[in-house]
Amino acid sequence: MRDIDYGRLFSEDTFSFFRSPVRDIFKRVDLNAIHSFAGGYPSAETFPLEVFKSTMAAVIDKYGGKAFQYGATQGVTELREVLSARYGVPVERVQITSSSQQGIDVCTRILADPGDVVLTSDPSYLGALQSFRSYRADVVGVPHEDSPEHFRQVYRSAIEDCLERGKKIKFLYMIPDFQNPSGETLSLDERKILVELAREYGFLIVEDSPYRELRYSGTPVPTIYSLDPDIVLHLGSFSKIFAPGFRLGWIFGNPEVLDKIYVCKQSLDLCPPVFDQYVAAEFMGSGDLDRNLAKSIDLYRGKRDLMLSLLDEYMPEGISWTHPEGGLFLFLTMPEGFDSVAFYDTALDNGVAYVAGSFFHTDGGGRNTMRLNFSFMTPERIKEGIILLASLLKKALA
Amino acid sequence: MRDIDYGRLFSEDTFSFFRSPVRDIFKRVDLNAIHSFAGGYPSAETFPLEVFKSTMAAVIDKYGGKAFQYGATQGVTELREVLSARYGVPVERVQITSSSQQGIDVCTRILADPGDVVLTSDPSYLGALQSFRSYRADVVGVPHEDSPEHFRQVYRSAIEDCLERGKKIKFLYMIPDFQNPSGETLSLDERKILVELAREYGFLIVEDSPYRELRYSGTPVPTIYSLDPDIVLHLGSFSKIFAPGFRLGWIFGNPEVLDKIYVCKQSLDLCPPVFDQYVAAEFMGSGDLDRNLAKSIDLYRGKRDLMLSLLDEYMPEGISWTHPEGGLFLFLTMPEGFDSVAFYDTALDNGVAYVAGSFFHTDGGGRNTMRLNFSFMTPERIKEGIILLASLLKKALA
Numbered sequence: 158m159r160d161i162d163y164g165r166l167f168s169e170d171t172f173s174f175f176r177s178p179v180r181d182i183f184k185r186v187d188l189n190a191i192h193s194f195a196g197g198y199p200s201a202e203t204f205p206l207e208v209f210k211s212t213m214a215a216v217i218d219k220y221g222g223k224a225f226q227y228g229a230t231q232g233v234t235e236l237r238e239v240l241s242a243r244y245g246v247p248v249e250r251v252q253i254t255s256s257s258q259q260g261i262d263v264c265t266r267i268l269a270d271p272g273d274v275v276l277t278s279d280p281s282y283l284g285a286l287q288s289f290r291s292y293r294a295d296v297v298g299v300p301h302e303d304s305p306e307h308f309r310q311v312y313r314s315a316i317e318d319c320l321e322r323g324k325k326i327k328f329l330y331m332i333p334d335f336q337n338p339s340g341e342t343l344s345l346d347e348r349k350i351l352v353e354l355a356r357e358y359g360f361l362i363v364e365d366s367p368y369r370e371l372r373y374s375g376t377p378v379p380t381i382y383s384l385d386p387d388i389v390l391h392l393g394s395f396s397k398i399f400a401p402g403f404r405l406g407w408i409f410g411n412p413e414v415l416d417k418i419y420v421c422k423q424s425l426d427l428c429p430p431v432f433d434q435y436v437a438a439e440f441m442g443s444g445d446l447d448r449n450l451a452k453s454i455d456l457y458r459g460k461r462d463l464m465l466s467l468l469d470e471y472m473p474e475g476i477s478w479t480h481p482e483g484g485l486f487l488f489l490t491m492p493e494g495f496d497s498v499a500f501y502d503t504a505l506d507n508g509v510a511y512v513a514g515s516f517f518h519t520d521g522g523g524r525n526t527m528r529l530n531f532s533f534m535t536p537e538r539i540k541e542g543i544i545l546l547a548s549l550l551k552k553a554l555a
Numbered sequence: 556m557r558d559i560d561y562g563r564l565f566s567e568d569t570f571s572f573f574r575s576p577v578r579d580i581f582k583r584v585d586l587n588a589i590h591s592f593a594g595g596y597p598s599a600e601t602f603p604l605e606v607f608k609s610t611m612a613a614v615i616d617k618y619g620g621k622a623f624q625y626g627a628t629q630g631v632t633e634l635r636e637v638l639s640a641r642y643g644v645p646v647e648r649v650q651i652t653s654s655s656q657q658g659i660d661v662c663t664r665i666l667a668d669p670g671d672v673v674l675t676s677d678p679s680y681l682g683a684l685q686s687f688r689s690y691r692a693d694v695v696g697v698p699h700e701d702s703p704e705h706f707r708q709v710y711r712s713a714i715e716d717c718l719e720r721g722k723k724i725k726f727l728y729m730i731p732d733f734q735n736p737s738g739e740t741l742s743l744d745e746r747k748i749l750v751e752l753a754r755e756y757g758f759l760i761v762e763d764s765p766y767r768e769l770r771y772s773g774t775p776v777p778t779i780y781s782l783d784p785d786i787v788l789h790l791g792s793f794s795k796i797f798a799p800g801f802r803l804g805w806i807f808g809n810p811e812v813l814d815k816i817y818v819c820k821q822s823l824d825l826c827p828p829v830f831d832q833y834v835a836a837e838f839m840g841s842g843d844l845d846r847n848l849a850k851s852i853d854l855y856r857g858k859r860d861l862m863l864s865l866l867d868e869y870m871p872e873g874i875s876w877t878h879p880e881g882g883l884f885l886f887l888t889m890p891e892g893f894d895s896v897a898f899y900d901t902a903l904d905n906g907v908a909y910v911a912g913s914f915f916h917t918d919g920g921g922r923n924t925m926r927l928n929f930s931f932m933t934p935e936r937i938k939e940g941i942i943l944l945a946s947l948l949k950k951a952l953a
Contacts, residue, residue: 161757161785161786161809162757163809163811163812165757166666166725166726166757166758166759167665167666167815168664168665168666168667168668168671168690168725169668170664170665170668171665171815171819174815174818174819174822175818176818176821177821180628180821180825196625198624198625199624201619201620201621201623201624202620204620204623204624206615206619206620209615209623210611210612210615213608213611213612214608214611214612217604217607217608221599221604222599222600222602222604223599224800225599225602225607225798225799225800225801226596226597226599226602226798226799226800227594227596227794227799227800228800230578255653255802255824255828256824256825258822258823258824258825259823259824261822262822262823262824266566266568267565267566267568267569268564268565268566269566270566270567270568273566284821284822284825287821287822288822288823291819291822292566327564327566328564359559359560359563359564360564361564387559388559396625400623400624400830401623401624401625401829402622402623402624402625402626402828402829402830403623403828403829403830404653404824404825404826404827404828404829411559411561413561414561417565417569417572420572420573420574421569421572421689423574423575423578423682423685424572424656424659424660424682424685424686424689425656425657425660425686425823426653426654426656426657426660426802427578427654427656427682427802428802429802430653430800430801430802430828430831431799431800431801431802432798432800432801432831433828433830433831
């Protein structure tokens with residue numbers, strides 16, 4: 158029997174797929190056997206197992222067979238209504254997604270043709286870069302500038318460059334709160350500048366907001382969506398406020414755009430997981446979510462503070478890091494010339510994992526950076542891991 | 556503030572999206588208030604609520620936080636292993652999907668470029684047609700012929716037509732067991748012919764198999780996958796043997812093709828719902844699935860037999876229907892000239908719903924056909940509904 162030449166049958170898109178180095182780390186090592194600062198995992202301590210158990214039993218008693226039947230493509234009404242009430246967004250502007258990663262993917266699908274520009278901060282979320290590239294979008298990364306004036310200038314200049322190249326800019330992707338990977342938060346001025354530019358040049362903003370409710374210090378900044386709900390698609394996630402094992406997220410947006418997403422989602426997967434949606438609605442509606450979130454925030458604040466103080470105490474000269482007010486990550490910058498991709502094998506052989514910063518860059522830059530997660534491990538493992546990493550870095554930089 | 560011209564921003568694909576008339580029926584009417592033969596819903600009676608409740612509690616006790624954490628993109632090992640054991644397929648050939656609709660969609664995504672041919676039976680599953688068209692595939696429907704000789708001939712001639720038009724044929728999509736919408740099953744000879752043609756012309760077969768385990772009479776026919784596992788992507792679903800409210804399915808296939816699906820799925824939604832997968836693994840592994848399936852088969856056999864005998868008793872002359880050996884549907888053919896789309900409003904106004912057969916046809920044909928579901932309603936409602944539909948048809952045909 159002849160061998161099959163599958164390559165001949167694959168679509169053009171597949172040649173732009175690239176695999177996640179983060180997900181590949183999880184294939185390579187047992188997360189529980191090493192000091193892992195690599196993943197964006199919540200701590201399993203934050204999952205209230207007995208509450209989940211009783212919430213599930215309550216959902217079965219309350220909804221019966223309906224909880225296990227096919228559901229509406231927009232999501233079940235009960236969940237859309239609790240989100241609407243919590244965030245003050247009209248229910249017709251709420252679409253439930255089967256994970257906020259699906260939110261990113263479906264927005265890209267309905268907006269970007271091959272060659273169209275997607276603008277994003279540089280660095281940016283790896284899973285978003287995977288999705289943009291999988292549709293053969295032209296991903297243009299814009300480095301962060303600290304003053305609003307410079308911020309506007311680098312974005313405007315990136316936009317003008319694209320237009321000069323004859324490109325269509327479809328949307329700007331941004332994680333304004335406790336960004337993945339940098340941990341940084343955009344100021345209100347910066348958010349307003351992005352809305353002004355989107356209005357001026359006629360593109361949309363995809364605001365990815367999975368960490369927003371995990372704030373440990375400082376003052377909340379209004380969402381970009383709240384500044385202009387018709388130019389922004391706001392993506393939310395249950396992964397960090399409930400549990401990632403339920404694959405649930407949401408999109409807030411203009412109904413005309415949501416209608417395209419609705420029809421697309423019919424053929425993607427018919428509807429989000431129904432039972433999980435009722436559990437999420439019950440958990441949120443009963444107040445359990447907020448009670449649990451308050452505990453998670455206390456836990457993560459402690460871990461962030463611990464990691465920051467350990468970095469201060471143990472890291473050698475010449476290394477700097479961000480000081481996030483929330484979220485799951487902070488970002489280290491080593492001296493120019495340091496290569497965090499090459500260093501990775503040394504680190505892993507010694508039992509500590511991180512994600513090399515260049516994976517988050519649109520142009521392979523940031524070789525001297527790395528992302529550290531502080532939510533997943535116990536304080537003891539964080540301490541051991543940072544001391545270990547610091548000593549390895551000291552040797553490498555000597 | 557200026558209005559936004561969203562149309563200018565939408566991708567080319569979106570202009571080929573079409574909405575499901577079936578899902579729109581569910582928006583228009585309350586399924587419980589009418590006699591609905593429209594959906595492909597399992598009966599809620601088949602969901603063993605107390606077993607689900609205890610299975611969930613057992614999963615939480617057994618796996619703890621792991622059941623609520625992010626999971627592997629291929630699916631959790633425990634579920635892949637029970638599927639591997641049940642169906643005798645090596646575990647490296649098993650990919651879990653977030654619904655078998657996602658299986659259809661991701662196969663199309665990795666194979667079809669705009670203009671590429673997807674072959675399918677005519678009629679075919681509406682949700683598959685939505686997905687193929689959403690990627691701007693050239694969907695070519697092949698009508699069913701009863702003798703193997705004619706069957707081979709119509710497929711070969713459709714294939715040759717495509718090649719003459721300079722088209723690439725990427726795959727053939729087929730539901731060989733108790734097809735949606737016709738209820739018909741392909742013979743072993745027909746399955747062998749499809750494999751021979753796929754090998755000869757170098758395209759893949761996507762075998763969609765959601766109803767296979769719901770057999771009420773007759774003898775099982777080998778899957779197309781079992782005839783040639785390297786040319787076939789076999790799609791399975793938990794929706795009809797467990798519950799559709801868990802959005803879970805699987806793909807069996809050659810590892811080289813599965814690897815493309817794996818990387819694609821990373822950016823689609825990272826991983827299938829984790830807790831639901833452990834519940835499915837537990838439910839299947841404990842024997843509860845088989846115990847429950849045996850009851851579902853008895854229930855549905857009774858409903859099928861009831862509907863067939865009611866059709867015999869009440870339908871006017873000139874109407875014929877299929878006699879499925881399993882699944883959820885049978886298919887009615889009215890005399891030429893009858894228009895089941897136009898008749899739909901009359902039926903719905905009188906409290907009975909079906910799906911017009913033309914929605915399942917690739918070319919708008921089959922205006923004189925309709926699909927009836929027999930799984931969802933109680934025997935009493937089936938009886939009232941068929942008597943009602945027969946009397947309305949009698950008037951319309953008079």
